[in-house]
Each structure stands twice: as C-alpha cells, then as structure tokens.
Amino acid sequence: MNYLALFKGRARALLMDFSSLAIIIIAVAVSIYISKYSGNENTRGIIIEIVNEDKGMLGSRLIDILSAEETFKYHVTSYDEAIREVAGNKAQGIIEIVPDFSEKIGRGEYESLVHITVMADSYDMTTFTEMVINDVIKVWSEKLVEKRIGEIEGVKQDDLTLFREEIRDVWKRESLLDIESVMGKEEKTEEEENYFGIRWYAVFAMFYLCISGTWMCNYSSTGLLRRVSGRGGNIAFLFIFQSLPGIIIAFLGFIPVLVTSGHPDPVRVFVSFLIYICSSAAFALIICCMSGKFSNLVLISPICTMVVSLFSGLLCELPDWAKLWDSASVIIPGHWLYDAILEKRFFLGSMLVFVVWFMMGIGISWIFSKKKKQ
Amino acid sequence: MIEAKCLVKRYGSYTAVDDASLSLEKGEVVALLGSNGSGKSTLLSMLAMVLKPDSGEVTVDGLKGKQAKEKVAYVPQEIVLFEELTVMENLYAWSSLKGKENTERADYLVNELEMTDFKRKRVDRLSGGQRRRVNLAVALMGKYDYLLLDEPLAGIDAHGGECIEHLLKKEKEKGCSMILTEHNPTILLPLTDRSLRIERGHLTV
Amino acid sequence: MNPFMFILYDIKRLFGRGKTAFIAMLSPIPVILMFAMFLAPILTQGNGVFFSGAILNEDDSESVDQLMNIIINYEVKKGNVTVYPVKEKETGERMVDEGKVAVFMHIPPDTYTDSMNGKRAVMEFYYAPSRAFDALTFYTGIKSSISVFGQGIRLVNIAVGIAEKLGLREEEIFRIWDEGVLDLQNVFIHRGRVIGKNGIFLFGADYHFRFAIALLFATCAYMSSFPIMYLTSLDLSEIFSKRSIPTKRLAVYFIARIISGAILILSSFLIMFPVARLLRQIQLDFALSVIPGIILTSFVFSSLAVLLGSMFKRGQSALWAGLYFGTASVASVAFLSDKTDIPEALACLMRISPLRASVSIFSNGMFNLMIERYAFDMFVLFSTFVIFSAAGFALYRKRSAL
Numbered sequence: 001m002n003y004l005a006l007f008k009g010r011a012r013a014l015l016m017d018f019s020s021l022a023i024i025i026i027a028v029a030v031s032i033y034i035s036k037y038s039g040n041e042n043t044r045g046i047i048i049e050i051v052n053e054d055k056g057m058l059g060s061r062l063i064d065i066l067s068a069e070e071t072f073k074y075h076v077t078s079y080d081e082a083i084r085e086v087a088g089n090k091a092q093g094i095i096e097i098v099p100d101f102s103e104k105i106g107r108g109e110y111e112s113l114v115h116i117t118v119m120a121d122s123y124d125m126t127t128f129t130e131m132v133i134n135d136v137i138k139v140w141s142e143k144l145v146e147k148r149i150g151e152i153e154g155v156k157q158d159d160l161t162l163f164r165e166e167i168r169d170v171w172k173r174e175s176l177l178d179i180e181s182v183m184g185k186e187e188k189t190e191e192e193e194n195y196f197g198i199r200w201y202a203v204f205a206m207f208y209l210c211i212s213g214t215w216m217c218n219y220s221s222t223g224l225l226r227r228v229s230g231r232g233g234n235i236a237f238l239f240i241f242q243s244l245p246g247i248i249i250a251f252l253g254f255i256p257v258l259v260t261s262g263h264p265d266p267v268r269v270f271v272s273f274l275i276y277i278c279s280s281a282a283f284a285l286i287i288c289c290m291s292g293k294f295s296n297l298v299l300i301s302p303i304c305t306m307v308v309s310l311f312s313g314l315l316c317e318l319p320d321w322a323k324l325w326d327s328a329s330v331i332i333p334g335h336w337l338y339d340a341i342l343e344k345r346f347f348l349g350s351m352l353v354f355v356v357w358f359m360m361g362i363g364i365s366w367i368f369s370k371k372k373k374q
Numbered sequence: 375m376i377e378a379k380c381l382v383k384r385y386g387s388y389t390a391v392d393d394a395s396l397s398l399e400k401g402e403v404v405a406l407l408g409s410n411g412s413g414k415s416t417l418l419s420m421l422a423m424v425l426k427p428d429s430g431e432v433t434v435d436g437l438k439g440k441q442a443k444e445k446v447a448y449v450p451q452e453i454v455l456f457e458e459l460t461v462m463e464n465l466y467a468w469s470s471l472k473g474k475e476n477t478e479r480a481d482y483l484v485n486e487l488e489m490t491d492f493k494r495k496r497v498d499r500l501s502g503g504q505r506r507r508v509n510l511a512v513a514l515m516g517k518y519d520y521l522l523l524d525e526p527l528a529g530i531d532a533h534g535g536e537c538i539e540h541l542l543k544k545e546k547e548k549g550c551s552m553i554l555t556e557h558n559p560t561i562l563l564p565l566t567d568r569s570l571r572i573e574r575g576h577l578t579v
Numbered sequence: 580m581n582p583f584m585f586i587l588y589d590i591k592r593l594f595g596r597g598k599t600a601f602i603a604m605l606s607p608i609p610v611i612l613m614f615a616m617f618l619a620p621i622l623t624q625g626n627g628v629f630f631s632g633a634i635l636n637e638d639d640s641e642s643v644d645q646l647m648n649i650i651i652n653y654e655v656k657k658g659n660v661t662v663y664p665v666k667e668k669e670t671g672e673r674m675v676d677e678g679k680v681a682v683f684m685h686i687p688p689d690t691y692t693d694s695m696n697g698k699r700a701v702m703e704f705y706y707a708p709s710r711a712f713d714a715l716t717f718y719t720g721i722k723s724s725i726s727v728f729g730q731g732i733r734l735v736n737i738a739v740g741i742a743e744k745l746g747l748r749e750e751e752i753f754r755i756w757d758e759g760v761l762d763l764q765n766v767f768i769h770r771g772r773v774i775g776k777n778g779i780f781l782f783g784a785d786y787h788f789r790f791a792i793a794l795l796f797a798t799c800a801y802m803s804s805f806p807i808m809y810l811t812s813l814d815l816s817e818i819f820s821k822r823s824i825p826t827k828r829l830a831v832y833f834i835a836r837i838i839s840g841a842i843l844i845l846s847s848f849l850i851m852f853p854v855a856r857l858l859r860q861i862q863l864d865f866a867l868s869v870i871p872g873i874i875l876t877s878f879v880f881s882s883l884a885v886l887l888g889s890m891f892k893r894g895q896s897a898l899w900a901g902l903y904f905g906t907a908s909v910a911s912v913a914f915l916s917d918k919t920d921i922p923e924a925l926a927c928l929m930r931i932s933p934l935r936a937s938v939s940i941f942s943n944g945m946f947n948l949m950i951e952r953y954a955f956d957m958f959v960l961f962s963t964f965v966i967f968s969a970a971g972f973a974l975y976r977k978r979s980a981l
Binding site for chain 1: 596598603609613684690694699703722723725726728733734737745747755759769773774787789802809896901902903916918920921935942949951954955
Binding site: 467496 | 584585588591592595596817818820821822823825826
C-alpha cells in the first residue's frame, strides 16, 4: 500500500477542512490570551442599583462607603428604575436602603436594614452580599461608637465633629485584627504559575483530533479492514500515516502557545506534548469508532474530551479532596502532560500510556468492525 | 397539456439542457430516452417544476406555479423517502389525500405493487427494488393528471417490473398522461405512444 | 391525515436515526456527574459535620475569647464543625498535617492589647490541602467579617483617644474600650439580620454554583438540539427539494419538526432537572416556576436548530455551524452577560440572547425569583422563538421544491 499517498491525501483533506482547522486557530488564540492576560478578574463592569429611601443621613453615608468599593459600579436611582434596569439585564443587583435605616440604627436595631436583590446569573456576584453587609456594619459601627462618645462626660460638639472627620478614611486603612491562611506542609506553599494556556491548548488539540476524525469512523467498518488486508496492508500503519497530518497540525499550533507561555523548561513540555498528542490520536480513534458517524461524533467528542481533561487536571485543578481521581488518572494521557508542565517525571509513564491507548484503539476498531453488519 | 418552451439549465460552464421544447398531450405516454449524463433527469425535474430552469417556462393546462404543480406527480430517480418510517407510514405522510380516500388509495397501491409482505417494515430495512416500489407508490398517493417518472424500473427485478408496468397501464387507461425516462426502451415500449431522445442536452424526436 | 400524526411520525424519525437522539438526550448525565464530582463538598453541606478543627487561643482577654466563641458556636450549632482545643501550636499544626483535623486556628498572645494599641494583630488559619475547598470557603467568610471588625476597632481607638484627651480616668477609658468592642461583637453576631437572614457569614457564597449549574443545563439542552439540525438539513437537501409539497403541507412538516425537536430537548431537561433538585434542595414553588422556562427554552432551541439546519445544504455543515454558534453563545454568556463595559452592540446582543435568558431563568428562578426579570427573560425567549420560526420557515420554503 502507498502509505505516503494516504498521508498526502489526508493532509490535503485536513488543510481544506476549514471548519475543523478553525478549532486549532481558536485554540492558539485563546491559549495565548490566557498565557498573557489571565488572572485579571474584572467585576468592575457589573452595575448595582442603589435605592436610598432613608429619611435620615446614614443612607447617604452608606452610599459613600459603597462607592469607595472598587468591586462594582454603583448607580443611585429610584426603585422602579432599579427594577427596570435589573429586569432588562442592565444591572445585576439592587440595594434598597429602607426608609427607617437611620432611625433603626439610632435605636440600636439591626433587623432588615437593607433589602438586597441579587441576580445569580453572574459568576462574579459571589462577593456582593458579604460586601453589602460589611458596609452596613461600617455605618452601624460608626453610629454605635459615636453614641458611646456622646455618653462620655464633658464631651462637646467639636469632639463629635472631630470624630466624624477622623472616621472618613478609617475604612480604607488596614484592619487591626486580621486572619491569614497558611496551607499545610504536604503541598506547595506558594502560588505557582498554572500554565493554563498550555493546558487548555492540549484540551482543544484533543478535541480537534476527535472532531476532525470522521475518517476514523470507517475504521469500525468491515469493508475498510478487508480491503486493507486484501492489499497486504497493515491497519496500524494505515492509521499512523493517516493520523500524522492531524498530529502535525496540532503540534504546529502548539509552538506559539509554548513560546508565549514562558515555561522554564520548554523542551520537556515539547516532548511531553508530542507523546500526549499521539496518545490523543489513539483516543480519538476509539471515540470515532464508538460514534460511527459525524452526527454522533459532534455530541460524544466534546463530552469525552471534557471528561478526560477534567480527570487529568488539564482543564482545571482537581479538587484537593479528589486524590482518588488523581491516582486513577494515570491512565489518561493528559495526566503525564500535566506532570511535565509541573516539571515532574513523565516520560516512561506517558510512553506506556501511549502504547496502551494505541493498542486499545486498533483493538477496539477491530472489535467494532466484527460486530457491525455489512 | 404540459408545455415546455426553450428550457435551459447550466451548471457552471456545463450545459445540462440546451433549449429543449416539448409538449405532452392529455392521455399521451411519451418515453424520454438517452444515455447516462444526457440530461434526462434534469429535463424531467424542470418539467416537474422541482428544478428551476435558467431560462424557458413550463405550463400545465395553461397554468403556472403552484396550480400547475398540483396537477403533476413526479417520481424522482433517487429514493426520496422517510427512511425511519414504515412503508405505510410513508404513504400516509406523503399523501395529499385525506381520511378514508387516503387509506383506500394506500391499500390499492400496496396491492398493485405487491408490497403487502413488507408494508409494515421500515424503509431503511428494505432492498433496493422494494424501496423503488415504495418511491413510486408515494408519488401516486394524490390527485394528478400528469405523471413524470425518472427511471422507474432501475434496480427492479422482472416480476417487480411487470407490476409497475401493469399499474402504469391502468393509470393510462384512466386518462393519465406520462413522461418516463428509461435506459432500456424495450421494457416500457408497449406503453408508450411516442419517444423523444436527448443527447448532451439536445432534444430530438 | 391528522396533524398530530405528523408530530408522531417526526418523533419517530428523530429517534429512529440510530442512537444520535438518545446520545443527545443522555449526554447531560456524564456532564452533571462530572460537575457533581467537583462540587461534592457543597452537596454534603447541611448534612452533618463535614470538617473538624483545632483551636489554640493564647490571648487571655475576654473579648477575643467571646469573639471566637461567637464564630465557633455558630458553626458548631449548624453542625458544620467539631472543634478540639489544643495547648500548643505545634500540636495543632501536626494534627492538620496528619489529617486528624482539617483546620487549625491560632490566636497569638496579646492579640487584644496589640489591637488596643493600634498595632495590627494577625491570627493564623492553618489548613490541610486535602480539605482546602471547605477550609478556604470558611476562611473567606470569616476573613471579610473579622477584617471589618478589626477596622471597627480603629473607631473605638478614636473614641478612646477622645476620652484620653478629656482627661478621663484609666478605668473609665478601659470601660469605654470594652463597651466599644462589645458593641462591635454585638454587630458581628447579628450580621445576617442586617439583610433579614440568619447566620454570620458566607451569604451568597454559592452564587457561582447557581450560575454554573444553570449554564450547564442550558448548554446541555442546546447540544440536545444537534440531531434536529442534522435531520432538517438532510430533509431539505435530500427530500423536500426533490418532491413537490404544497405550502400548507410544508408548514405542517415544519411545525411537526419544531414540536418533535422541543420534545427531544425537553426529555434531556427531564433527566437534568431532578438531578438538580437532588444536588441542591430547591423549594418546590421555585422549581415549578422554572417549568414554563424549560418548555419555552426547548421550543426556542428547537426552532433555532431548524433554522440552522435550513441554512446549510449538508448536515455536517449545519452541525459545525451549530457547534461554533453554541460555543460562542456559551462563552459570551459565561464571560460577558453581566458586564456593561463592553461595546453597546455587544451588550444589547447579550440582553436579547436566548441562551442568557434561559440561564437567567434557571439560576434566578430556581433560587431567587424576581418576577420582573423572569417576565423579561420569558419575553426574550418568546420573541426569539417567533423570529427563529419565521426565519426558519422562510428558508424551509425557499429550499424546498416550491
């Protein structure tokens, strides 16, 4: 069999298949973006409406304190307008300061000083409620301490005025009582670079090999295997030569991602990715044989890619309590790439995993071809 | 009468049908003969108004558009069926008839085309010849004055061919006009009144 | 033929095309299981003790002791924590390292006097990496509230400064200090009541969970529509373009497709929804409010799938378009739907996005129903359904042999 002709034909087909090629282009762009710009949490774009119905002065004080928070953008408005803005997805929360806010605080009552409406369809609203409570606490604390000062014998109005002046910036200053977290000795004790750019590219690359592998669906059909054997060909060689173009394309996309990631040991990651992508091709063969056709592949491949990438820790860190999954994931190619990224030993494990997946892929395609009716 | 004037169809630089004009009188059966790739199917599709010509027009009893289409039943060369449904379900789904008339017509066609044995089978589990019979039956599930058939006997065995020939004869006796394309003119020749030949898009008598 | 029969036939066609429709319907299961795996600690919240802690209080002041009691007693009462007092810092750290406890809190000596003197006092929160998820969630809540408490101490310091300036006796000054700190503790213990809730901290800590699960539901529902896209494209290019069908009949096929598609998507919701109720004990009335949203979402995604299927001659092309469109929609909802510092055109697109509306209905409707937002989102869904259906039918007609 003319394996070189197969390689050229497959390469041409893949390069002309712009639909799947776009995945690699997007993967490169996203991975480089993650490497360069990740870590900037931006909640500043989220608007919160404030409705101040307070008859006293403390409502305005609360608004001053809230406005000093940089987390969200605040907008003081009427209740109806606030509801309209949130309903129309122009704002994500409402803080309604009750009419007797100042009065209640003056009497030392704390029950329902503000009403909060929060839209949960935002990943960044987690800190909102705590922040509002803290800021109300600040106003409340100020009032309580001011009251205590007022009870001091001989205190004058000037003293209270001085107190109000001095507390203006107290909330910007450091807390006198704080708590700091220290992680236990078993694991790393400082924040390390996660190289999400490389990891996510690896996930995308696996997905690319699966979704562009409709040609691999034929490996589960009797016709192809018979024809190949009839011509004295070898199915394993056939698969290798046909999958090479996809592997090369994924590999070429990896180069700019690796360069921009700034990894201290790029050679290690380079070699590890090479083995990973070959294992991914074998994994893709299994997925395509199971799918049988593109309409199934488009459903199965994103889910399977996501599952194996989650287990291997490529997509995001495994929860610390999930040590069992971490151990079980040694059979997944992504686990060894992850180890290589963290500069741990990987070579033997990844080679073994590659051989196993390759043999499994060829074996499963043979089984499927036997089971399928002509 | 179906009348086609100066029909032209091009696919890029290739002209499939070039300036074809013909007419089909009421009650007439015309055979459209030609080799592979001569333009038979393209011409027939335009006559059936499922393919828009680049130029020229088709009228049916002086009518155009939707009203003209309602008078024509077309049997395409490709098997155009709902593969996941059974034979009977396909007949009911494609039929423009309603109620009892629908059921009676379906039963009639199943009997005539000897599909009783497999009428409850899914179409994707039938043989090629069986599917072609269903393909024909589906087109006949309705009211029409003109019947256009594109290679109705392709892939059919001798007995199946006889059933189809018998059915078409009955349709002719009812006054239905037909144009049918065929490679082999001998099979349906007894049915035809005249024949036309098309070669490389050019129509000749 | 009875129009209802067309719907039945179309359902049969959709589910009869091999295993594609079943894969679409069941595909949410592995996704939800994976999701649940990552959030198992939250799933077990409220079901009993989920972590233990050690504490060493080396400060001998009553105020700090009271503050710690407030925090610990609250968590112990909730059943989230069991606490073991230890006598040495090394003991506590060792217990964490050996996995006997998840967290160890150490309050250094002179914490109270340092803060009285305007010097920053820092408590340590030592935790086991294997229990980082629970520990850090607890830590985040306690840090923000204690931080404000600590800032409040500055107020008390200012009051004490005024008292000193006025020449009050030392006992009086100490009384003012103690009462001031007591006030702060009183405020601290009633934090939740400020917004009418019970509890001291961790309000809203699960909002990202709500959002994530809602986005997951909507994404899985969208993926369930892929068989509809594929079949529609095939129907138009291989069947309806080759058989002449009257407009009325074409409309019947079209409506049957949308309904059968909606039933397929609804089936995947029926699998996901009970799982969600198990994952999080959602109140039944909230759960019921989501059902109209689920039904309308199914119709919207079905009509969108028919539209995409009608646009492409090849089924494969329709699926690619669906995949990219879905990815772009999910990504933009995940990262942009709540932001306002984006171009106005994009912000407007996000407001009218049916995927965003679905996610909003699920995340807010299931947990935190706001009628006006619910109504707006339902209106968005209904409008997009009408638009997609109209556009889809126009293409349907154009591509069929009419």
